[in-house]
Amino acid sequence: MQPTQSLSLAYLAYFAVLGVFVPYVGIFLDHRGLNSQQIGTLLAIVTAMRIVGPNLWSLLAAKRGDPVGVMRLGAVLAAFGWCSTFVDAGYSMLLLGLALYSLCWTAILPQLESAAFHYLNNDTGRYSKVRSSGSVGYILLVVGSGMALEQLGPGFLPGGALLFLVLMLLALWQLPAFSLQATSTEVAIKFRTLWLHRPFVLFMFAAFLLQLSFAPFYSFFTLYCRDLGYSGTASGLLIALAVAAEVVAFFYAGKILGQRSYTLLLGVCYLLTALRWAVVGWFGHLPYVLAASMLLHAFSFAVAHSCAMQFIQQFFPPAQRGRGQALYAGLIYGGGGALGAYIAGWTWQDGAGSQLSFGWAAGACLLAFLLVLGLPRIIRPIGVADTVS
Structure with a gap:
């Protein structure tokens, strides 16, 4: 193969x-x-x-x-x-x-x-x-x-x-096996160095907030649909629609990114995700509106994820990209997902707090949008001797 x-x-x-x-x-x-x-x-x-x-x-x-x-x-x-x-x-x-x-x-x-x-x-x-x-x-x-x-x-x-x-x-x-060895121009990346690098901090906190915002959806969406009177089949089809939009967006992500600024694209993704959670929380009882909100998953996940991967590829030198991917996976998907689930568990209140939960999720995305406005258009890699300040 x-x-x-x-x-x-x-x-x-x-x-x-x-x-x-x-x-x-x-x-x-x-x-x-x-x-x-x-x-x-x-x-x-x-x-x-x-x-x-x-x-x-x-x-x-x-x-x-x-x-x-x-x-x-x-x-x-x-x-x-x-x-x-x-x-x-x-x-x-x-x-x-x-x-x-x-x-x-x-x-x-x-x-x-x-x-x-x-x-x-x-x-x-x-x-x-x-x-x-x-x-x-x-x-x-x-x-x-x-x-x-x-x-x-x-x-x-x-x-x-x-x-x-x-x-x-x-x-x-x-x-086939491969090895990513550090070059002579690369210096060891220390954990404290990463958190002193402003673009990295802004990017990670914004990505953390995005993943945090998914918690009400991941934890309670099927229960939310049930409470609104949707059947189990309808709930499954709504989730399938979201993933189908994700598939299409991944397929065309290369054209979407093109030469466009990933900072601009991330900002658009965060704004559309804030809109998505607001629609789910306040208009979820309208089937066609709820179905339309599922299509925004193309930006909430697929385009946002592609931008994040591009950031890591640009920010980390080749020998350190596995470490960058691991740090991203652990802090964003692990930490953001766990904290979000904990908060959602408190605010959901057996469905009585559904609007509150999707409301704070939308607010988290708006804050993420403000953070990415501070990202530079071009990311200079860390760990390369002539680019470390």
């Missing part, structure tokens, strides 16, 4: 596993007899692994100089941890197994993003088309798993996810 084909297959398999796991793991754990406290504790540990795991694996990748090898090791150990779901050996065994799965699963995506830009010669347009296969995998498995749940019950989940874990292993073993 060509590297682009292997990358596409790896993205598809990675997000297909998430399409099985994320929407349906709660139902599976309930099926296993866990109470709400046990489920909450287990999912909290899984989320915590997303915060600490990426940076641990990126340090190993930097030390070994073998990003592909680290991805393969992580995938093997993740599959091993996932096998704990096949045997009903009690809560403790399931907790340990899923903790191992989650920790090792975080080895893959940051290094895969770094590898994609390496193989694709930093071409954002080609990257976006390859990355769209992940969105396709997610939407197919969300819909397919819903059908499997109706026909087979929650017991389908272990085997369904393992099938795509194996596919991930096959894809990673098709990728």
Whole structure:
């Protein structure tokens, strides 16, 4: 297989596993007899692994100089941890197994993003088309798993996810190994140096706020739809519509970015996301309006993510991009997602606080918009001797 084909297959398999796991793991754990406290504790540990795991694996990748090898090791150990779901050996065994799965699963995506830009010669347009296969995998498995749940019950989940874990292993073993070694002009990047770099701070805080704003949607959207009188099928179709818009946007992201300022595009994405949450919170009872708001996911996620990847590629020198991806994944997806879920849990109030929750989500996006206005048009890389002030 060509590297682009292997990358596409790896993205598809990675997000297909998430399409099985994320929407349906709660139902599976309930099926296993866990109470709400046990489920909450287990999912909290899984989320915590997303915060600490990426940076641990990126340090190993930097030390070994073998990003592909680290991805393969992580995938093997993740599959091993996932096998704990096949045997009903009690809560403790399931907790340990899923903790191992989650920790090792975080080895893959940051290094895969770094590898994609390496193989694709930093071409954002080609990257976006390859990355769209992940969105396709997610939407197919969300819909397919819903059908499997109706026909087979929650017991389908272990085997369904393992099938795509194996596919991930096959894809990673098709990728040729490569090494990103530091050049003589690169200097070691220290954590404190990053947080003294104003563009980096502005970018990270804005991205953190964007991910924070997704919490009411990710945590409560299906319940919100139910409370508004939508059927489960309608809720699924609305989510599918959002992911379909994401797929299209990823496919054309190269043309959308073009020579345009990523700062301008990020600002547009944050404003449109603020509009999206306001519409969901105040006009969600109008089916066509709610459906139209789902199309804004193209900007809320796909275009915003492509801009973020471009920032990391420009800001970090080649040997440090895996570390940059890991830092982004841990702080933004792990930290932003966890904090947002905690806040949403307090403000949702069993549906009574739905407008409050989507209101603060919109406010977070407006603040993110103000932050990106301070970003320079051109990002100079950190860690290169002649560009460090």
